[in-house]
Amino acid sequence: MARDYGYIISPSLTRYTFEPGTTVRGKFTLTNSFVTDAPEAQTFIISYRFIFQEQGKKNIYETTPSGKGQYDLTPWISLGRTEVTLGQNESVDIPYTITVPSNPLPGGKYAAILIQKKSSGGTLTSSGASLDDRVAYQIIGKVAGTEKRESEIVSFGSDKSVYFMWPNEVVTFTISAKNNGNVEFLPSGDIFVHQGAITGAIWNENFNPEQLVILPENARSYSVSWEAKKGFFRTDKEGLTINLDYFRIGKYHATAKIGYDQNNNRVVADRVVDFWIIPIPLLVAVLSLVAAGILLSLVKKLLTKKKKK
Numbered sequence: 001m002a003r004d005y006g007y008i009i010s011p012s013l014t015r016y017t018f019e020p021g022t023t024v025r026g027k028f029t030l031t032n033s034f035v036t037d038a039p040e041a042q043t044f045i046i047s048y049r050f051i052f053q054e055q056g057k058k059n060i061y062e063t064t065p066s067g068k069g070q071y072d073l074t075p076w077i078s079l080g081r082t083e084v085t086l087g088q089n090e091s092v093d094i095p096y097t098i099t100v101p102s103n104p105l106p107g108g109k110y111a112a113i114l115i116q117k118k119s120s121g122g123t124l125t126s127s128g129a130s131l132d133d134r135v136a137y138q139i140i141g142k143v144a145g146t147e148k149r150e151s152e153i154v155s156f157g158s159d160k161s162v163y164f165m166w167p168n169e170v171v172t173f174t175i176s177a178k179n180n181g182n183v184e185f186l187p188s189g190d191i192f193v194h195q196g197a198i199t200g201a202i203w204n205e206n207f208n209p210e211q212l213v214i215l216p217e218n219a220r221s222y223s224v225s226w227e228a229k230k231g232f233f234r235t236d237k238e239g240l241t242i243n244l245d246y247f248r249i250g251k252y253h254a255t256a257k258i259g260y261d262q263n264n265n266r267v268v269a270d271r272v273v274d275f276w277i278i279p280i281p282l283l284v285a286v287l288s289l290v291a292a293g294i295l296l297s298l299v300k301k302l303l304t305k306k307k308k309k
Contacts, residue, residue: 006034006289008045009115011135015213016141018109019100027095028137030115043085043118045228046150047095047304050074051138060112070182071216073111073139076100081120109184111135142183142211149261150181154219156256156271166279167228169247171272173254175207176221177214181261184213189258189268193226198255202244207256250278254284256268 008031016024032042049060064072080095097109114134154176163169171193179185187208192201207224215267228245256271281307 003025006117007031007042007135008033008202009049009135012136013138013140015137016098018098018100018141019103020100020104020146022100022226024098024100025095026098026139027080027093028063028113030084030086030094031091032088033279034088034130043083044115046082046113047116048074048077048079048113049135050113051110053128053218057063060114060134063281065277068217071096071104071108071110073109073141076109077111077113077139079113086221094137097155098141100143104143107140107148108184109143110215111139113139119121120272123139140184147264148181149183149185149264150179151185151187151214151261152178152180153187153258153260153269153271154178156258157273158254158275162276162278164280166277166280166282168246168281170225170227171275172223172225173207173256174221174223174250175256175271176219177260178219179214179216182216186211187220187222188215189257190226194243194253195250202290203253207258221280230264232290249279249282250288251276258300 003124008029010029010031012029016026018024030044032044034042037286049062050064050068051060051172052065052068052071052262053059064074076098076122078097078099080097084092084094086092094115114136116134144242156173159172159174163171173186173191174183175191177185177187188206188211189208190204190206192198192199193203203226205224207222212220212222228248229243231242244286252275254275256275257268258271259268261267
């Protein structure tokens with residue numbers, strides 16, 4: 001479901017596998033959710049455009065960019081209606097038809113059906129230069145039997161090689177991947193932090209929990225952060241324990257297990273980056289305690305000597 005600008009569309013995305021020479025009929029629901037003191041009907045403009053990515057950000061285009069025509073679904077789309085008026089909280093189905101050619105170009109096909117409130121002057125209220133300007137129902141499709149699944153992991157790393165202010169700073173890991181195929185690519189997997197074997201990992205996290213895809217001929221980066229758990233003491237299945245995150249020090253390894261596409265097969269590869277935690281706050285605290293202990297010992301010795309005299 002997508003909700004913005006006072007109206008809701010549901011669902012917000014549909015995926016199809018197209019068979020050449022067939023017709024597909026679909027629909028989504030539009031709801032007028034504008035809340036005003038004096039409820040009134042709202043008129044919405046319905047249109048469709050080619051949608052694609054540039055460096056992981058989805059954009060809509062008034063005209064298809066050169067070289068991207070094979071991914072454009074819009075020539076196959078027709079709308080059941082291009083304008084609709086709804087009262088407050090009223091809903092309506094928006095139908096559409098996709099007519100697949102008998103000999104379509106291979107690979108992925110992408111489009112967005114756009115919903116926007118009509119202004120009093122009867123024109124669209126924004127230019128639609130990017131997806132953020134309108135609420136979009138997205139259609140992601142592919143022509144059956146023509147998929148080329150090929151991708152690569154470009155890089156994996158941390159934002160620093162040494163962290164001096166742990167546990168008061170965050171370690172951020174970033175994975176960059178590229179889609180060299182002709183259909184969308186979904187990277188998946190987890191990042192593990194460990195000092196010894198990965199089986200003894202002290203932290204792990206899914207780097208793509210939102211299932212964000214990379215469209216063909218595009219690259220995208222995924223970031224996830226590791227930070228110390230809050231509180232010096234923690235309660236877990238073993239009862240009240242000390243939070244060991246406050247005492248992290250030394251060399252650590254981060255291993256990313258990444259699922260990606262290679263030669264139309266799903267494979268998993270490991271990427272590893274090393275980093276150091278040299279926690280100045282902890283070291284200062286320890287040195288302060290040591291210094292205080294030495295000073296106290298010296299004071300005791302001096303007092304003992306004076307008593308003997």
